Amino acid sequence: MSDTDDHDHSAEEHSRRTVLKAGAVGAVAVAASGGMETIAAGSPADVRTAPPAQAPTADITLRVNGVERSLTVESRVTLLDALRERVGLTGTKKGCDRGECGACTVLVEGERVKSCMTLAVMEDGREITTVEGLARGDELHPVQAAFIRRDAFQCGFCTSGQIMSAVACIQEGHAGSDAEVREWMSGNLCRCGCYPNIVDAVRDAAKGQAK
Amino acid sequence: MSPIVGSPLARIDGRAKVTGAATYTADTEVRGALHGFLALSTVAGGRITGIDVRDAERSPGVVAVFTHRNMPELVVPAGQGTAYWKRVIPLQNAEIHHSGQPVAYLVAESPEQARHAASLVKVTYEARTPRVGLAQAMDEAYVPEPGLKGPNDITRGDPAAGLAQADVRIDVSYTTPMHHHNALEPSATTAVWDDGKLTVYETAQGINATKATLAEALEVPPADVRVISRFLGGGFGAKGPVWPHTLITAAIARELGRPVKLVLSRAHTYTSHGHRPETHQRLRIGAKRDGTLTAIEHVTTSQVSRTEDLLFNTSEPTRMLYACPNLRVTQRAVQLDLPAPSMMRSPEVVASHGLETALDELSYELGMDPIELRLRNYTADNPDADGTPFGSKHLKECYRRGADAFGWNKRDPRPRSMRDGDTLIGWGMATAAHTAGGRPGAGARVVISAEGKATVQVATHDIGTGTYTVMSQVAAQSLGLDLAHVRFELGDSNYPFAFVSAASATVPGVGAAVNRACTAARRTLIDITVTDPRSPLHGIPADRVTIEDGTLYDTDRRARRDTVRAVVARHGEPVEATTEPVFIPPGYSTGACFAEVRVDPGLGQVRVTRMHGFFDAGRVFNRRTLRSQGIGGAVWAVGFTLSEHTLVDRRLGRIVNPNLSGYLVPVNADIPEVHMGFVDKPDPANPDSLGARGFGETPMTGMTAAIGNAVYHATGRRIRDLPITQDKIIEAAEDQ
Secondary structure: OOOOOOOOHHHHHOOHHHHHHOHHHOEEEEEOEOOOOOOOOOOOOOHHHOOOOOOOEEEEEEEEOOEEEEEEEEOOOEHHHHHHHHHOOOOOOOOOOOOOOOOOEEEEOOEEEEHHHOEHHHHOOOEEEOHHHOOEOOEOOHHHHHHHHOOOOOOOOOHHHHHHHHHHHHHOOOOOOHHHHHHHOOOOOOOOOOHHHHHHHHHHHHHHHHO | OOOOOOOOOOOOOHHHHHHOOOOEHHHOOOOOOEEEEEEEOOOOOEEEEEEEOHHHHHOOOEEEEEOOOOOOOOOOOOOOOOOOOOOOOOOOOOEEOOOOOEEEEEEEOOHHHHHHHHOOOEEEEEEOOOOOOOHHHHHHOEOOOOEOOEOOEEEEOOHHHHHHHOOEEEEEEEEEOEEOOOOOOOOEEEEEEEOOEEEEEEOOOOHHHHHHHHHHHHOOOHHHEEEEOOEOOOOOOOOOOOOHHHHHHHHHHHHHOOOEEEEOOHHHHHHHOOOEOOEEEEEEEEEOOOOOEEEEEEEEEEEEOOOOOOOOOOOHHHHHOOOOOOEEEEEEEEEOOOOOOOOOOOOOHHHHHHHHHHHHHHHHHHOOOHHHHHHHOOOOEEHHHOOEEOOOOOHHHHHHHHHHHHOHHHOOOOOOOEEEOOEEEEEEEEEEEEEEOOEOOOOEEEEEOOOOOEEEEOOOOOOOOOHHHHHHHHHHHHHOOOHHHEEEEOOEOOOOOOOOOOOOOHHHHHHHHHHHHHHHHHHHHHHHHHOOOOOOOOOOOHHHEEEEOOEEEEOOOOOOEEEHHHHHHHHOOOEEEEEOOOOEOOEEEEEEEEEEEEEEOOOOEEEEEEEEEEEEOEOOOOHHHHHHHHHHHHHHHHHHHHHOOEOEOOOOOOEOOOOOOOOOOOOHHHOOOEEEEEOOOOOOOOHHHOOEOOOOOHHHHHHHHHHHHHHHHHHOOOOOEOOOOHHHHHHHHHHO
16 A cells, blocks of 8 residues: 555665765755644754654543533644544634634633644643534524624634634623724634624624623 | 515525534545645755655554555546646656645544654655746746637737827836735545545535546546535635645545545645736836826736646736727746646736726826726727627726715825824725626526425535525525525535636626526426416416415416415426526626725834725625625735735745745734625626626725725835835835
8 A cells, every 4th residue: 555665765874964965966855844834944853763653642521512522632632623523523613723813713611712722631621612502502692693694704614713702802801892803803814804794793792792 | 575686685504604514625524534644845846866654654543655656646637627727746756846746645544643644754855946036037938828818918009109109108017926815724625435436525616627627637437526515615716726635635545445534734725726926017008198098018927837837817907997099918927946826816916906006106197086097098898809898887887986985085196195193194096897707607406396495506616705695595586486495505516517616707607597497497387387277377378477485476466376385286296497507798897996094104004994895796696795705805905915925935945934924814903994885787798697797806906906006195105016015115215
C-alpha cells in the first residue's frame, strides 16, 4: 500500500549539513512542511530526532449542553476536534484551527472560548455550551431568532461562532452601543460580509433581553 | 394573493444554520473514514531528489503515505464539462512548480495522526531560484491565446488617433497584489467507493463539473460518480473549479478501499485552490474638454503559473461601461513560480478599479464632477456587441438615486476640503457593473404529491446567496402553491443539471429552470383538472383556470374550485415535470457606489464611515437576501482597497502570511452602516427568470474605486498601489 520498498535511501545518508554544502545548483534538504506555518526553509526542524507520536491519552468527562460525555482522548486533541470528531456535534466549525477566525467559538462555563485554542483535556469536568445547546426544543434562543430575522449570515459557516460570541457579548455587557458591538464581535470573521446585519441582530437580542 | 416572488422572506435554511444542523461537507459523518493530510513542497521550483517516508509510516495510526513514487496514476482532465484549470497533477512525478505543491499525502486513523505524520516526511530537492515578483519579470509579458473570456487583445476604432484628438490626456499605472478567497470553510473532500461507484462529498460550487472531472481523472463512467454539496461555507470562486487535492483524495480512497476525508488546513488553502493574481495595469485615456472620451488604452499584466496561463480578470468594464469610439484593451501574462491563479469574486474588479480610478483622476484634470463625467459618456447600448441594446439598463437612475441617498450634492470637490477637526473626510464614487449569463443554464424537476406538496430539484448550490430561499419562492409562485408546501432540493449531482454557481449566474439560470419546470407542472395540473369528470372545474377552458395557494379556480366564477391535493389524489400518481437546460441570455447589472472615509492625517489611518450603493439588478426576488449580497460586496471592497494582500517572500517564493492574522480580511469593526438600494425593474431579456439578473458580484466592482477615490478626496494623495495602507498614505504625505 505505502512505498515500503521504494524509499530513496540516499536521502538518509545525507545530513542536512552535507546536503546544504553541495549547493552549486541550490539543492536544499528540508522537511516537507505539514503545515506551511510550522517550518521555515533554511532552518528545518530535525525531525529525525523527534520522538514517535505516542501521544498519551486521558479519560475525561465534558458536560456538553447539559449531557455528560465521557471520552478517551489523546492529550493533543483540541476541544474543537473532540466536539466535532468524537462527540459528533459538528455545529461548531473549524475555519482556521489557530484562533484567528472565531468559527469554533463555544461557551465554557458561560464564557466564550475559541475551542481550537484549548485542549479537550484542559476542559475536563467543565460545562460546555455549543450552538446545538442554545434552543429549548423548537424555541430558538433570542440571538438565534435575531440572526434569522436580520439575515445576519449568508453561507452560515461562521454563524455558530458568531451566535455563541453574541450570546456571551450580551451577557458580558458589551452590547451597549453599535460601536461596542462592532468592537466586541470583531474576533469572529465573516467572509460573506454580514457584519452590519450581525450588529443589528446583536442589538435586537440585547434589547429584547434588557426588557 | 400577495406575490411570493419579491417578498423579503427570511431564509428557509435559516433555522438549520443558526442551530448547527446544516451539514457542511466536513460535517458529513462517513463510517470508517480515514483522514488525509498534505505535506507540501518547501521550495518553489525544481524537482524532488529524495523522499523518506519511513518515520511517517511508522507513526502511530498511519495507514499509508503516498508520494509520486507510489501514487496511482491520474488522467489530467480536460474534456467536455470538466473544470480542471491546471495542466498538471501533483504526486505524479518529481517536478515542483511552486512552493506549497503537495509532495506527500498522509492517511491515518485520526486527523491528529495524519497531521503529525506530515511533519515526519523528509524531502530533498534540487531547487532552482524562484522568480515570484511581477515587477521583476514585466519584460517577459506576453498576450496568451484566447481563453475563458475570449480574446486577450481587442481594438475598436483607432486608439492612437483618439488620443491625438484629445484635449486632456492621462497616463497612469495601478498595481494590485495577490489576493486569497479565504472562505471561512476550508475546502474539504470525503470520497467513498462502493462497488466501483464513487460518492464524493465536496465543498463545490460546481457539483456537475466536479463529477465530470473526477470521472475523467479516475477513468470511470460519469454515471458512476455522484457529488454532494448540500451547504457550502462560502466559495467566492475558490470552489468553482476542481483542484488536485480532490482528485487525489478520491484516487487514494479507491486504492485503500476505505473512505478518505481531507480537510485542508487554512495554510494549505493558500496554495491549493487558486487566487487573484498580482497585476499591473496602465491606462491611457484621452478626453475632450467637455469630458467626451476620445480613446482608452488599457493594458493589464497578470501573474500566471509556469504550467497554465488562463486569465480571469476580464476587460469587460473598459469595453462595456462607456461610449468610447477608440479603444484598445490588452491582457498580458507573466509566468512566475507561483500557484495558478483562478476566478475570485468579481474577477473584473481589477480592471474596473483601474478604469474607475482613472476616470476620477480625469475628472480632476477636467474640473468636472465625476458623476457628470460618467453621464457625458453614458451608453444605453452595449458597445462590446456592435451596439446591441442591453436587455435593460437603469444606471442613470442609479446615479441619481444613489447620489440623493448619499447627499453627494453637499460635496466640496476640492481635495482636503472637508474636515472634522483634524480628521480629513473624503467622498468618492464609482460605477459598478457585472455581466452574468451568456452561458449554459439549468434543468429542473418538479414532483407534486397527493398531499399537494411539491418537491423541486436542481443540481445547483447555495453558496450563501440564498438559492434555497429564492428558488422556493419562484417555485411556489409558478406552481400556485403555498411556500410551506414547496421543498427545494439542491446539492446532489443526481438532480437535473445546473451550471457552476459562479459569475452571479445562479438566479438567472436556475431561476429560469425552476420557473419553466413549475409552469409546465402547473399546466399539466390544470389540464388534468379540466379533463377529469370528477372535478368541479371539468370542461372549462384551461386558460380560465388559475392556481393560488394550492386551490384551482375558475377565474370567471371563483366559487368553482378544486384543490391541487384532490386533483393529484384522484389522478392516482404524482404530477411531474422536467425541463432541459436552456442557454441563459446575457444580463448586465449596473449601479452607482458611494463611499465616505475619514483619514487621520498623522497616522495615515483610513476608516470607511459610510457606503451607499444603488443598483439595477433587474427584478428583485428577495430584497433581504439581495441586500445582504450587496453588503457583502461592499465589505469585500473594503478589504480589496485597504487591507488585503498575500505576501510572497521574494527569495524563497513562499507565501509568508497564509493565515487570517497576516492576511487581513475586514472585521466587524472595519465596517460601517452600508446602504443598498435597488431599481427593481424586470429585465425583458430574460422572461424565463421573471426578469431577474445575476447581481452578487456587481457591488464590489464599483465600491473599491469609490473608497480609493474618497481617500484621494480626503487627502489629496492618489495611492495607485493597493492596498492603501497607512504607510503609503504617510509616505505620500512626506513626498509632498
